[in-house]
Amino acid sequence: MKTNTSHLNNRSSRRNAFSVRSLAIAAVIGICGVAGSAAVYAQATAxxxxxxxxxxxxxxxxxxxxxxxxxxxxxxxxxxxxxxxxxxxxxxxxxxxxxxxxxxxxxxxxxxxxxxxxxxxxxxxx
Incomplete structure (x- = not known):
């Protein structure tokens, strides 16, 4: 009996794409947060x-x-x-x-x- 695994590959592919997209968004948010906090820090000490x-x-x-x-x-x-x-x-x-x-x-x-x-x-x- 042959098992259809194509739906598993599609699901795995979508999961990987979602993970990459999530990491990219998290990285952008992190960079913005660091840049913003540097400006606040400069204002808070000067x-x-x-x-x-x-x-x-x-x-x-x-x-x-x-x-x-x-x-x-x-x-x-x-x-x-x-x-x-x-x-x-x-x-x-x-x-x-x-x-x-x-x-x-x-x-x-x-x-x-x-x-x-x-x-x-x-x-x-x-």
Whole structure:
């Protein structure tokens, strides 16, 4: 007596296709989850310093404890923003032609918050 096994092969083939598809979907979800959590982690451990300064001048933020340093230039309206700063205490310095002309020491950066630091020589006042 001959047994018909073709339906078993079809069932096995469909099961394998389903497994491959399921793994692919799980991989995509996993990758998206990791990428999303990295963005959340960055937001959850950093803050920013923003304010006004003379247009085109350079503003530095330097961590008092670690020495971490980041700088930006004020835009044409005299606004600046230094984002993704690790939490801590910073000295914020306005430089003109490479020379410091005004400093704000002990600026505390808090998780997920912005701290406003304006410079007196700023042409842009709100």
């Amino acid at each position: 803050g920013k310093i923003f304010g006004t300064a003379p247009a085109g001048e350079t503003i530095y933020a330097k961590s008092v404890t670690t020495g971490f340093k980041r700088h930006v230039q004020a835009d044409s309206k005299g606004r600046y923003s230094i984002g993704a700063l690790p939490v801590g205490v910073y000295t914020v310095t306005l430089e003109k032609d490479g020379n410091p002309i005004e400093k704000h020491p002990n600026v505390g950066v808090i998780v997920g918050r912005g701290v406003k630091v304006d410079f007196a020589d700023s042409a842009a006042k709100e």
